[in-house]
Amino acid sequence: MAEINTESYKQNAVKAIKDTVLQNALSNVQDRLGPATALAYENLPEGPELRLKAHKIREFAINNLDILLETLVDKIRDRGGKVFFAQDAAQATDYCLKVAQKNRVKMVVKGKSMVTEEIGLNKVLEANRIEVNETDLGEYIIQLAGEPPSHIIAPAIHKTRKQVAELFTKELGIPYCEDPPFLTQAARKALREKFLKADMGFSGCNLACAETGHITTVSNEGNIRMSTTMPKIHMVFMGMERVVAKLEDHDVLFRLLSRGAAAQNMAGYVSYIGGPRTENQLDGPEEFHLVILDNGRSKILADPEFREVLLCIRCAACLNVCPAYGKIGGHTYGYPYSGPIGAVITPLFVGINRAKDLCQGEPLCGACKKACPVDIDLPRMLLALRAKLADGDCKWNVTRASRMEKLLFMTWSLVIRNRTFYNIALKTGAMLQKFLPGQNGMITQMPFGFKGWTRSRDIVPLAKTNFLTLWKNKKP
Amino acid sequence: MDNHQHDFIKTIQQALGKSSSSAKVAQSELFGTRPKDFENQLDVYINKSKPDRDTLLDLLIEQAELIHMDVIPVENISLASHAIQELVQNTEPEWGSKKSIIAWQHPLIDQLNLKETLSGNDVEVFSTQTSTKPDSEEREKIRTQLLQSYIGITSADFCVAESATLVQRTRPNQPRAVSLVPSIHVAVIRMDQIIESLKELYFRLKWDPQEKKTGLTNCMTFISGPSKTADIELVMVYGAHGPRQLLLYVITG
Numbered sequence: 001m002a003e004i005n006t007e008s009y010k011q012n013a014v015k016a017i018k019d020t021v022l023q024n025a026l027s028n029v030q031d032r033l034g035p036a037t038a039l040a041y042e043n044l045p046e047g048p049e050l051r052l053k054a055h056k057i058r059e060f061a062i063n064n065l066d067i068l069l070e071t072l073v074d075k076i077r078d079r080g081g082k083v084f085f086a087q088d089a090a091q092a093t094d095y096c097l098k099v100a101q102k103n104r105v106k107m108v109v110k111g112k113s114m115v116t117e118e119i120g121l122n123k124v125l126e127a128n129r130i131e132v133n134e135t136d137l138g139e140y141i142i143q144l145a146g147e148p149p150s151h152i153i154a155p156a157i158h159k160t161r162k163q164v165a166e167l168f169t170k171e172l173g174i175p176y177c178e179d180p181p182f183l184t185q186a187a188r189k190a191l192r193e194k195f196l197k198a199d200m201g202f203s204g205c206n207l208a209c210a211e212t213g214h215i216t217t218v219s220n221e222g223n224i225r226m227s228t229t230m231p232k233i234h235m236v237f238m239g240m241e242r243v244v245a246k247l248e249d250h251d252v253l254f255r256l257l258s259r260g261a262a263a264q265n266m267a268g269y270v271s272y273i274g275g276p277r278t279e280n281q282l283d284g285p286e287e288f289h290l291v292i293l294d295n296g297r298s299k300i301l302a303d304p305e306f307r308e309v310l311l312c313i314r315c316a317a318c319l320n321v322c323p324a325y326g327k328i329g330g331h332t333y334g335y336p337y338s339g340p341i342g343a344v345i346t347p348l349f350v351g352i353n354r355a356k357d358l359c360q361g362e363p364l365c366g367a368c369k370k371a372c373p374v375d376i377d378l379p380r381m382l383l384a385l386r387a388k389l390a391d392g393d394c395k396w397n398v399t400r401a402s403r404m405e406k407l408l409f410m411t412w413s414l415v416i417r418n419r420t421f422y423n424i425a426l427k428t429g430a431m432l433q434k435f436l437p438g439q440n441g442m443i444t445q446m447p448f449g450f451k452g453w454t455r456s457r458d459i460v461p462l463a464k465t466n467f468l469t470l471w472k473n474k475k476p
Numbered sequence: 477m478d479n480h481q482h483d484f485i486k487t488i489q490q491a492l493g494k495s496s497s498s499a500k501v502a503q504s505e506l507f508g509t510r511p512k513d514f515e516n517q518l519d520v521y522i523n524k525s526k527p528d529r530d531t532l533l534d535l536l537i538e539q540a541e542l543i544h545m546d547v548i549p550v551e552n553i554s555l556a557s558h559a560i561q562e563l564v565q566n567t568e569p570e571w572g573s574k575k576s577i578i579a580w581q582h583p584l585i586d587q588l589n590l591k592e593t594l595s596g597n598d599v600e601v602f603s604t605q606t607s608t609k610p611d612s613e614e615r616e617k618i619r620t621q622l623l624q625s626y627i628g629i630t631s632a633d634f635c636v637a638e639s640a641t642l643v644q645r646t647r648p649n650q651p652r653a654v655s656l657v658p659s660i661h662v663a664v665i666r667m668d669q670i671i672e673s674l675k676e677l678y679f680r681l682k683w684d685p686q687e688k689k690t691g692l693t694n695c696m697t698f699i700s701g702p703s704k705t706a707d708i709e710l711v712m713v714y715g716a717h718g719p720r721q722l723l724l725y726v727i728t729g
Contacts, residue, residue, distance in 0.1 A: 025709070032710060066488045067501055073481070079694055085484035137716055138707035154707060161709050180711040188717060195717070196623065211507045212692050222703035222718025225656050240488070245506050247692075248678040255639075255674065262706075265539065266639035266674075269718070270698040277694065279609055282618050282651040284695055294484060302491035 001089045002120045003148075004350050005334030009357035012332040019329075022158050026326050029157050033320040036263035037371060044255070054252050055375040058311035061210075061244045065301070068210035068243045069292065075213020079275025081288040088295050089119035095291060096121065096235060100130055103233060103287075105199040109191075111217060111224030112136035113204030114152060114314055115237045115293055117336035118349075121202070133194045135223040137187055144171045150330030150338065152316035153261050158329055191223070201227035201285070205238035206270075207253055207313060211246050213274050215290060218257065220268035228273060234285035236273070240292050241301075241310040253313065256373035260317035296349045303395070305384050309344050311374050316341075318368035318378060324361055333358055340368035340378045347385055352398045359385040404449065430462045514683050521676050522684075524668075532637045532670045533726060540640040543701030544714055546723045547640070549667075556664055556725040557588040560629070563662070563723070564599055569626035570659040570720075574600065577658075578625035581605035581649040584664055584727075585631055600624075604649050618651060628658035628719070632665050632699075634680075635724065638673045639700055642724070646695040655699060661719035666727050 005012070016022055041048040061068060073083040086092035100108070108130060110116065122132045122143075134143040138156035142149060144167055149155030156164070165178045174186050203224050205215040215236050217224045228234045244253065258264040277284030300306050319325045319339030330338035335346045335355070343362045347355040359382045368378045389401040390409075400406060415421045437445045442458035445451065453459060489495070511517060524532070533549060540547040550556045569575055577594070579585050581604050591601045602621040606614045622628075630650070632642040642663055646652055655661050671677055681687050703718030714720050 028710060063492065064501060064506060066485050066492065066494065067506065069488070070481075070485060071506075083481070085480040087480060087484065087487075091480070135717065136707070137705045141707065154710070156707055157710070159708075161711075164708055180708040181713045183708055184705055184713040184716060188715065191717060214692060214696070220703070221705045221716035222656060223716065225652075225697065226717050229653050229656065240484075246508050247682050248508070248675070251674040251678050264700075265542075266636075266641050266698070266700045268543075268700055268702075268704055272692050272696040273694065274692065275694045277646075280648040281646055281694075282604060282606060282610055282615055282649065283653050284646065292484070294487065298487045298491045301488065 002118055002336050004354070006346060006350060006355035006358060007334070009332055009334060009355075009361060012334065013328040013361065016329045016332050017327055021160055021163075022329050023327075025158050025160065026329055029151070029154065030320055030326045033263060033317075034371070037259055037317050037320065040259035040263045040265075041256075041373075044259070050252060051256060051373055051375040054256050054373060055311065057244060057249045057252060058313070058374050059308075061249075062241060062301070062307065062310050064245065065241065065243070068245055069240065071210040072208050072213055072243055073290070073292070076215075076275055076288075076290055079213070079288075081275040081290060083290045083292065086291055086293045086295070089293075092119050092237065092291050092293050092295070093121055093124040097124060097128060099233065099235065099287075099289060100125065100200060101128070103199065105130055105233070107131040107133070107194070107198050108200045108202060109133045109135050109194050109198040109223075109227045109231065110139070111201070111203040111219065111227045112139050112153075112155070113202065113237055114149075114336055115204050115239050116202060117149065118295065119237070119293065121237070133191065133198070135191050135195070135221075135227055136219070137184060137221060137223075140187055140191065141167065144168075148331065149336060151319055152314055152330075152338070152341075154316075158331070195226045195230050198227075198231040200233040200235065201229075201231040202235050202237065203228050205236050205242050205290075206257065207250065208238060208243040209247055209250060209272070210243055212272070214272040215274070216250070217271045217273065218254075218267045218269070220262070220264075222269055225269055225271060228271065228285065229283060232285060233287040233289070234273070234276075235289040235291065237291050237293060240294055240297050242313070253374075257313055257315050260313075260315035260371070260373035300345075300348050306344075306348060306381055308376055309341075309348070309378075309381055311376050312341055312345070313374060314341070315373055317371040317373060321367040321371040323363055323365060323367070328361070340382070344378055344381045344385065348396075352385055352388055352393075352396050353401065356389050356401055360389070408449075426462060426466055430464060433461050510683055517679065518684055521671070521680060529667055529670065532672055533667065533728070535672075536635060536637040536640055536670055536726075539637065540701070540724070543640055544704070544722075545640055545701040546721075547726060548723060549726045549728045551727075552729045553584070553587045553664075553727055556727060557590065557593055559725060560588065560590065560662060561593055563660070564594060564627065567627070567660065571626070572624065574598070574624070575626065576600040576602065576621070576624045577627040577629065578602040578604065578622055578654055579629035580631060580651075580654055582631045584666065585629055588629070588664065590629070604651055604654065606649060608648065619653075622651070622653055622657050625658045627660045627662060628654040628656075629662045629664070630655045632663055632669065634677055635665055635670050635726075636672070636674055636677055636698075637670055641674075642699040643677060644697045644699065645690060645693040646697075647693070652695055652697060655697070656718050659715070659719060660721045660723070661699075661702070662723045662725070664725045664727065670726070 141156040150158045206218045276288040325339040333342045343358040392400040634643040702722040705716035
């Protein structure tokens, strides 16, 4: 399993907001990718409405997941591929380790994969003395730095070129230079050797196609093609929801995925892989393994309230528009999945109480829904999670986050539904507020549990005479 | 090894509220049925008029420019061959000092006659032709030649104009790494291999009897532009792990 640090969300957020380097990096990402993706949707021949069609395609796939997965794996087995179904992270990593040890694997190369982050694959392999090389440039940078990814598709976006230059000088022994082409070339050179020497290559799976029996991988760098072509063994890790029925479904989905992820018409490389090389082919892996992972997904599938989140194709478009992500960055979320998608899916994976701050920290502004290439209603699910925290929920084993909060809201509900109580409350409030610290006619600090409201702003005091009284007393 | 499939799928069925007996859904419902007018549609796709093909070529050139990919229309195959000779003269290998290039064994690529036109001049030309059942020795030889080569020459099955995407399916004698490992990737296609859209591609792959025979193969690759990354401060850099440059020659005659 990946490390879970969702409990330190608030402290992490405070730190992130003070980090000026990070703040610049985050604005850079959001200013460039957010509007570019919106424009790319507008420029689609079908317009942004195409997202609704994509939603239907994904929904259909999820509703037929059992049959689609069986169709997919039958075809892959027919071509000589091996398939393993893993109920949890441990089963997935165990299987991987067994295959690696059976083949005396000493060194592996990896294409970028969020699922392998989720199951903590690298740690397991390294603990068994297998050298792991991340090959996506961003992943490579953070692997050298010993950090988790901070963005789903641009994992090292929190690092400046200066930091990367310092890191490469130290780790690769190259002269110090801040030029991105120079730094990229250094990584290209270092990783080329790894690609050619690796005994095994790993990839994730963007969207499998059940009808034809292929997994697909998407990249711009070509590292995934390298990892899946050069080593003798290719192993794919796929979240069980990442399949669609028909080949032509990929038309809509790849066009939207490329736009959502990086405002491109089409990602640089897309590969459909359906098994090991055949005996008459000159290259490609001798062995092909597909590991399909549940790890909490079937529980989400069983709940109609959250099933929709399984439509996600992990493009990170929601990160690029989210005001919360734009301030606190990816590491704050304390789990590989960050941003609005992380705020919904992480609590469902690791426990809603444990990750409660994630769904409570998002502003419900709706930007993520608009940016989503498959039109997932993340705000609805954020609210549903909050409702569970407010009232408790036995199905998800949620205990009420705060009794005090519930009590306050019950009282508030009583008061505003009764005119007499409400008037009394207003009058009492108007009297008591004199004792609160103030400045320029504003209240600068609220008492007790309400302090948070005035931490970064002042609040307008209650009027001496309320509007209703003024209206009544108004002379015609 | 038990692969847990039975329990895994059963869990999904329970989550979806299905009993396993109700799980049978018609294949047609899942994967679609052949459109009634498919023959007409296919005809429209395959027999495009000359002006339509010219428009597609223009669209391809325009889209390719956006992604740093050079599309060069040439009248005939010998002009393509000349252009490649010039390219070899004007470029230097990235890793070694010897100029080696590797080319697919492919009807169109064979016509370039690269061995005859380029050999000598300190240029080595490798071809990927091997026996029908290559053994590990042959594979190793090709791999070594591939790693020595700084230019890889391939063709493609299709080129999608709307996104400047080359579509390659794996075949014997056409290793996928030729379009990946060398620093420069050169592709040569005929004008009639340019298609309009992904929609057209999938339609043809799915319904054209000729294409269905080949299928997607065990590895179908889409290539749109040279390898690139923007992982350092979102600055676009070409040549991350794959080719730094991608040139596409389109035979128009």
